[in-house]
Amino acid sequence: MHDNDPLIGKMLAGFRLERVLGRGGMATVYYGWDTQLERPVAVKVINAGHQSEGTSAERFVKEARLIAAWRHPNILQIYFAGEDAGLYYYVMEYIEGSDLGSCFDDYRRQKKSMPVEEVLRIGRAVANALGYAHERGVVHRDVKPTNVLVAEDGRVVLADFGLALDVSHGSLGTVFGSPHYIAPEQARNSAKAVPQSDVYALGVILYELLSGRVPFDDPSPAALAMQHITNPPPPPRQFNPDLSLEVETVLLKALRKKPRERYQSGQALLDALETAFDLPAPTLPYLDAPPPVGPGAYDLRRMWSLWRVPERLARLPTVGAIASRAAAAWQRARLGALSPAALRERFGQPGAWLRIGCATAVLAGVLIWCGGMNRIFGQEAAGLLQALDRSNPETPATPPPDATGAPDSTSESPTAAPSAGNLFTMYYDDTGFYLLNASGHDRPVDPITLERLDGSGNPTNRWEGWRWGQYYGTHRAGYCVVIEVIDFLEHLSPQECHNRFIVIRTPNADDPAIFFTALEGSQEFRILWDGNEAGRCAIADHYCEVYLP
Numbered sequence: 001m002h003d004n005d006p007l008i009g010k011m012l013a014g015f016r017l018e019r020v021l022g023r024g025g026m027a028t029v030y031y032g033w034d035t036q037l038e039r040p041v042a043v044k045v046i047n048a049g050h051q052s053e054g055t056s057a058e059r060f061v062k063e064a065r066l067i068a069a070w071r072h073p074n075i076l077q078i079y080f081a082g083e084d085a086g087l088y089y090y091v092m093e094y095i096e097g098s099d100l101g102s103c104f105d106d107y108r109r110q111k112k113s114m115p116v117e118e119v120l121r122i123g124r125a126v127a128n129a130l131g132y133a134h135e136r137g138v139v140h141r142d143v144k145p146t147n148v149l150v151a152e153d154g155r156v157v158l159a160d161f162g163l164a165l166d167v168s169h170g171s172l173g174t175v176f177g178s179p180h181y182i183a184p185e186q187a188r189n190s191a192k193a194v195p196q197s198d199v200y201a202l203g204v205i206l207y208e209l210l211s212g213r214v215p216f217d218d219p220s221p222a223a224l225a226m227q228h229i230t231n232p233p234p235p236p237r238q239f240n241p242d243l244s245l246e247v248e249t250v251l252l253k254a255l256r257k258k259p260r261e262r263y264q265s266g267q268a269l270l271d272a273l274e275t276a277f278d279l280p281a282p283t284l285p286y287l288d289a290p291p292p293v294g295p296g297a298y299d300l301r302r303m304w305s306l307w308r309v310p311e312r313l314a315r316l317p318t319v320g321a322i323a324s325r326a327a328a329a330w331q332r333a334r335l336g337a338l339s340p341a342a343l344r345e346r347f348g349q350p351g352a353w354l355r356i357g358c359a360t361a362v363l364a365g366v367l368i369w370c371g372g373m374n375r376i377f378g379q380e381a382a383g384l385l386q387a388l389d390r391s392n393p394e395t396p397a398t399p400p401p402d403a404t405g406a407p408d409s410t411s412e413s414p415t416a417a418p419s420a421g422n423l424f425t426m427y428y429d430d431t432g433f434y435l436l437n438a439s440g441h442d443r444p445v446d447p448i449t450l451e452r453l454d455g456s457g458n459p460t461n462r463w464e465g466w467r468w469g470q471y472y473g474t475h476r477a478g479y480c481v482v483i484e485v486i487d488f489l490e491h492l493s494p495q496e497c498h499n500r501f502i503v504i505r506t507p508n509a510d511d512p513a514i515f516f517t518a519l520e521g522s523q524e525f526r527i528l529w530d531g532n533e534a535g536r537c538a539i540a541d542h543y544c545e546v547y548l549p
Contacts, residue, residue: 007045011035012084015043015091031094034079040094041079045087058083064090067161070136071484071491073498074129076149076159092159097152101145104209113240119209120274122148125156126202127266128501131472133161134195134265135503141186141193143201144178145208179224180214181205184257187225196259202266203254206273210243211236215255229257246276267472267502421534421547424527427494428516429542432484434497437475443548445475449528452515453536460522461515472503483516485509 007017007030017030021042032043046060064081068090071077081090100122107114126148133140140147140161149157179187183200186193208214215233218224233255237243250272256262263269422439433450437443448465468481475481480497482504507514515525518539526536527546537544 007087012043012045012087012089012091013080013082015041015080017043017045032091034091042092042094043089044092045089058088061088061090067138069486070132070161071489072129072132072504073155073501074125074157075132075161076157095149095151095155095157097150099146100148100150100205103150104145108212113212114209116210116277119206120270120277122150122156122209123202123206123266123273124270126158126205127270129158129161130195130198130202130266132504134198135505139193139195140198140201141190142178142181143198143205144181145205146178148205179221179228180217182225182228183259184229185259187228194259196262196264199262199264199266199269200255200259203251203262203269206269207233207236207251207255210247210251211239213239244276246278247273250276265472271474421549424546424548425496426537426544426546427492427496427542428539428544429492430485430517431488432482432491432493433516434480434482434492434494435475436480436496437477438545440477442477443475444473445469445481446473447530448475448548449531450515450525451528452519452522452525455521455523459526461512463513463515467505467513468503474502476502483507483514485514485517 005020005028007028008019010017012032014034014036016033016035018033019031021029021031023029024047027044027046030043030045032041033039034041061081061083064078067075068078068081076095077093079091079093083089104114126143130140130143138161140158142160143158147159149159151157181201181204183193183197186197204214215236216224216227216231218227233252235248236251237245237248250269253272254262254269263272422437422441422443425436425438427434427436435448445465446469450463451459452461454460463483468475472481479500479502481502482497484491484504484506485508486506487509509517516539522539524536524538527534527548529548534548535544535546537546
C-alpha cells in the first residue's frame with residue numbers, strides 16, 4: 001500500500017523520501033535520506049486535507065522552525081522545515097529503535113511486566129523533556145506511548161512537540177490528542193490545555209506501564225473523553241495487586257480532574273513515584289552517565305572489579321578510620337550508604353565483636369590486594385584511598401604525594417579549595433555552564449549564587465539559584481542544573497551531565513546574569529551559599545570543584 005505513495009522518491013530540499021514510516025490524521029512520516037550530509041532522517045509531510053488550510057499549514061512550519069532551535073537529549077531534534085510546491089513538511093532526526101507502545105506490547109506478549117527501574121527511567125526522560133518545553137511556553141497536548149521513542153542505545157526521546165495545528169478548532173480530531181491519554185480540561189476544549197495537562201497524560205502512561213492497562217477504555221472517542229471528564233480512575237492495584245498503596249496514591253494524584261490538584265510538573269510526579277517505590281538509587285550500570293571524574297578523583301570505570309568490593313563492605317559493621325572511609329566511598333558510589341549512627345547501632349548488637357573481627361580481616365585483605373593492584377595499574381589503584389577520602393565530607397582531600405612524600409605542587413587541582421561539605425563540580429565554556437551535584441545527597445538549589453568578579457575582586461554579573469529553583473527546587477544527587485547560551489547551536493554538554501539534567505535555562509549571551517564566559521578584565525567567578533562565599537573558580541580552567549553545606 002505504501003509503495004504506491006506518490007511522494008516516494010521525491011526530493012524535498014535535498015531530502016529524498018524513500019518509504020513510509022507511519023500515517024496519521026494530520027501528516028505522514030517518511031524515512032528519508034539527507035543527500036547533503038548522507039544520513040538518514042525522518043520527514044513529516046502534512047496531509048493533503050490540511051495543505052489547503054494555508055494559515056494552519058504555515059503555522060505548522062513556523063512552529064517546527066521554532067522548535068528546531070531547541071536542544072535537549074530527550075526531545076527529537078528538528079533539522080529543517082519548509083514548503084515545496086504546496087507541500088508543507090519538516091525534517092527531523094531518525095531514531096533507530098521503536099516507540100514505547102511497541103516496547104510495552106512486547107512485554108505483554110511475553111506476559112511480563114516492564115521492570116520498575118525501566119518505567120522510572122523512561123518516565124524521568126519524558127518528564128525532563130516536558131519540563132524543557134513548558135519552560136518555553138509550549139504544551140505538548142499529545143503525550144502518548146507512540147510519541148515516546150526508545151532508541152536501540154536506550155535513549156528516550158519525546159516527539160511531536162507543539163506541532164498540533166490550530167488548537168482553537170477545538171474538540172475531537174487530530175488536534176484533540178489521543179483520547180486514552182487526554183486530560184479532562186483538554187477533552188472539553190483543546191485550547192484549554194496547560195502544562196499540567198501533559199502531566200496528566202504522563203500519569204496515564206505510568207499508570208498503564210505499572211498496572212498493565214489504561215484507566216479508561218472505550219471504542220468511542222467521545223465516550224472515552226467523557227470518562228476522563230467525569231469518572232474517577234479505578235485504583236491501579238485493582239489490576240496489579242503488587243503495587244503498594246503509596247504508588248497507587250501517587251498515580252491517582254497525577255490523574256486528578258483539576259490541574260491545580262495534580263503534580264505541577266513531570267519532575268515532581270517522578271520524584272514522588274521514586275519515593276513511593278523506595279528503591280535504592282541506581283548503581284553504576286544503570287546510570288545514564290558515568291560518575292564524575294575530576295582532578296585527583298578515582299575513576300571506577302577503569303577498574304570495574306573494584307566496584308563490587310565496597311558494596312559488600314558497606315553491609316558489614318566496621319570500626320575506626322577504615323570503616324568511616326569505606327562507608328563514605330560507598331555512599332558516594334551508590335548515592336547512599338550506612339550512616340555513622342547506623343554503624344554505632346550495629347556495633348552494640350549481639351555478636352558484633354565476632355563480625356567486627358571478620359570484617360577487619362576482610363578489610364585488611366582488601367587493602368593488601370589494593371596494594372598489589374597498585375603495582376599493576378600504577379596510580380590507578382593508589383587513587384582508591386584518595387577517592388575514599390574525597391568522598392567523605394568529614395575528611396578534606398589532599399594532593400597525592402610525590403616520590404619524596406611531599407605534595408605534588410605541579411599536579412592539577414581544583415581552583416576552589418576543598419573543605420568539609422558536599423562536593424559539586426562545574427563544567428563551563430562560553431556556550432554553557434553545568435553544575436553537577438557529585439555528592440550523595442539531594443540539596444536545595446535556591447541558596448546557590450554565582451558571581452563574576454572583576455579585576456579588583458568586586459562582583460559584577462550575578463546568577464541566583466532561584467532561576468533554576470522556580471522550576472525544580474531540589475538539586476538531586478548525580479544530576480546537573482544547566483545554563484546553555486541560546487546564541488550557540490552547539491554546547492559543551494559534558495559527558496558527566498549527559499541525559500541527567502534537572503532543569504536547563506537558556507539565556508541570551510548578553511544576559512547580565514551570565515558569569516562564566518571569557519571577558520576582558522575578569523578572570524574568575526565565586527560561589528556563594530546563603531550569601532557566604534564557598535569558593536572561587538578560574539574562568540579559563542573550564543572546570544572547578546566546590547564543597548557546599
